[in-house]
Amino acid sequence: MTKITKAVFPVAGLGTRFLPATKAIPKEMLPIIDKPLIEYAVEEAVNAGIKEIIFITSHTKRAIEDHFDQNFELEEKLRSGGKNDFLKKINRDIFRDIKFTYVRQKTQNGLGDAILHSEHLIKNEAFAIILADDLIINNPSCISQLISSYDEHQCSVIGVNEVPKNETEKYGVISIDESTSTKSSFFLNDIVEKPKNNPPSNLAVVGRYVLSDKIFKYLKNLKPSVGGEVQLTDAIKLMLNDEKVVGHLYEGKKFDCGSRHGYVNAIKHLAKELFDD
Ligand code: UTP
Secondary structure (H helix, E strand, O other), rough: OOOOOOOEEEEEOOOOHHHHOOOOHHHHHHHHHOHHHHHHHHHHHOOOOOOOEEEEOOOOOOOHHOOOOOOHHHHHHHHHHOOHHHHHHHHHHHHOOOOEEEEEOOOOOOOOHHHOOHHOOOOOOOEEEEEEHHHHHOOHHHHHHHHHHHHHHHHEEEHHHHHHHHHHHHHHEEEEEOOOOOOOOOEEEEEEEEOOOOOOOEEEEEEEEOOOOOHHHHHHHOOOOHHHOOOOOHOOOOOOOOOEEEEEOOOEEHHHHHHHHHHHHHHHHHHHHHHHO
């Protein structure tokens, strides 16, 4: 079994859809009840065997760095007050041996550019990418499912789900080779970012990937495209000329917490598990 030990978390986006909340607070720090969005995503990675978390961050996102650091004063207060349950919540056992690395993306040139900022930390290995705005609930987690698919196919894997045709213009959409695909693994013919018309399928890319480090070669030569941004989708499209890429139809419930609607639905969903009324 191939070990995927590094996960890149691009968190440098501006989060404009959540203004004014995200003027001074990173979108990723918005809480789903009492836990910030980013912690759900890091938890997902760590439970899938990831040992190193690489944040691509910006000067407005310092709170993320603080969140995964120790807060000695608070810990001491909680310890002396006998509040051990809270102590465990801010100093989680599962994060103890995890390495957190932060790289600044100075200009928000797009997701593809953000990923390119991790190149020097990924050495001849496949790695995971997690977009924390997509909160995906399932056990095994979405990223675990993608890692299993990577093991099976030995090629890059991207998470996909089915969306209504009239919503495909919001996502990266894949075109598949029907003859070689199975019920949940689709071999890509092509991939298009936010198709305005004639989407090649209703299979949309979600914020989970396991990519070969060869992706950097393609990212390096990209020009900005859709939205004036350097798109990861364009690099995957170029990679398809040289190697196979699988779209994995994961199992799980996805909430797009980068949008107000998805964010509220995620809270409602988790609240049902916690409270009776
Ligand atoms: P989004 O498209 O959701 O953009 O980025 P955004 O800026 O976060 O949010 P809106 O659209 O302005 O509301 C997808 C992912 O890529 C990261 C974001 O942090 C998010 O995880 N990203 C995007 C970067 O890290 N850098 C960029 O330059 C752009």
